[in-house]
Amino acid sequence: MKISKAVAAAAAAVALALTATACGGGSDKGASDGGASGDAKNKxxxxxxxxxxxxxxxxxxxxxxxxxxxxxxxxxxxxxxxxxxxxxxxxxxxxxxxxxxxxxxxxxxxxxxxxxxxxxxxxxxxxxxxxHQDLLVRADDTSITKAEDLNKKKLCSVTGSTSAQNVKTKLAPEADLLEQGGYSDCLTGLENKKVDALTTDNSILAGYAAQDNNKGKFKLVGLSLSNxxxxxxxxxxxxxxxxxxxxxxxxxxxxxxxxxxxxxxxxxxxxxxxxxxxxxxxx
Missing domain, CATH: 3.40.190.10 (Periplasmic binding protein-like II)
Structure with missing residues (x-):
């Protein structure tokens, strides 16, 4: 009878350990495979x-x-x-x-x-x-067709933008650079003629220009100032x-x-x- 109780207790302990290991293993694998949180099978x-x-x-x-x-x-x-x-x-x-x-x-x-x-x-x-880095200008602006045309003009980009510095230091050193907190601020300035151009990746510029409230207001110059x-x-x-x-x-x-x-x-x-x-x- 004593042996039977010992065997039963040992079996219960093994079962408990296996259950805990299985639960823990599943959680670890989920976090590793699926991302920061959650099971990989779920998200x-x-x-x-x-x-x-x-x-x-x-x-x-x-x-x-x-x-x-x-x-x-x-x-x-x-x-x-x-x-x-x-x-x-x-x-x-x-x-x-x-x-x-x-x-x-x-x-x-x-x-x-x-x-x-x-x-x-x-x-x-x-x-x-x-x-590619490009320029966005007003749709009726024909004065800017290349980066050098920005000399003596106002160029806008976001604070710390490498795109703006690329233009300012390499292509149009006499451009008047205005740095804003976000591209939407530059767009407002461009629409209100406070600035003459906005620069960053052409994909980003195209995304802003394609918004319903911006359609027909702006155009890409079509430059490839960087890859x-x-x-x-x-x-x-x-x-x-x-x-x-x-x-x-x-x-x-x-x-x-x-x-x-x-x-x-x-x-x-x-x-x-x-x-x-x-x-x-x-x-």
Whole structure:
């Protein structure tokens, strides 16, 4: 009888330990595979911009729109996640590497230009889009057709913008540079003739110009002042995920979904995008 009780107690202890291990293991795997929080089978956390029309925008009704959102949604589906399984997280420019490195997001799809400095901290898939620095001017302005035309004129961009400094230091040193807190402030100034041009990536400019309340007011000059290959940021060393995301991007181009997303998000601004770029990361 004593032996029977001991055996029963030992069996109960083993069962309890196995149950605890199984629960703990499931939680760990979910956090690792799906993003910062939640089971991988239930959701994936993706970082996007919340304030860039045409690329990544959170609308007043809580929806998310833009080319980056469409790309991220397509990639997520190829990874096994439906749209309602995506958790969108705001990824401001200065925090993108930290969000990835800390495991707060699985992917960042946020007008994220691939460069060597960033690749020291994160890996990229793609590129999935090639943007260029350009100028946005009023639709009736014929005085600005090249960067040098900005000399003696007022140029607007956001505070700390590398695009504005590129123009100011290399192309039009006599431009009067005005830095604002956001692109919308520059657009207001451009419309009110307080400034003569706004500069940043042409994809961002096209997104603003394509908004319903801006249609017909502005135009892209059509310059290529820099190359900005957008990639999808992911944790450094995750070659398996990089390979899967690259495959999804190739499929998106092949089945026409990429071109459809370009036309939907940038078409109203008469934006002429580059063809889908060749995948270079991870190859």
């Amino acid at each position: 994936i956390v993706i970082g996007i911009k919340f304030d860039q029309p045409g690329l990544g925008l959170k609308t007043p009704d809580g929806k998310y729109t833009g080319f980056d959102v469409d790309v991220a949604t397509y990639v997520a589906k190829e990874l096994g996640y439906q749209p309602d399984q995506i958790e969108w997280k705001q990824a401001v420019s200065a925090e993108r590497e930290n969000l990835i490195s800390n495991g707060d997001v699985k992917l960042v799809v946020a007008s994220y230009t691939i460069n060597d400095k960033r690749k020291e901290k994160v890996d990229f898939a793609g590129p999935y889009f090639l943007a 900005e290959p957008y990639g999808i940021g992911l944790k450094k060393g995750d070659k398996d995920l990089q390979t899967k995301v690259n495959a999804a991007l190739k499929k998106m181009v092949a089945d026409g979904a990429w071109e459809a997303a370009v036309q939907k998000n940038f078409g109203p601004a008469n934006y002429k995008s580059e063809p889908a770029p060749q995948i270079t990361e991870g190859s």
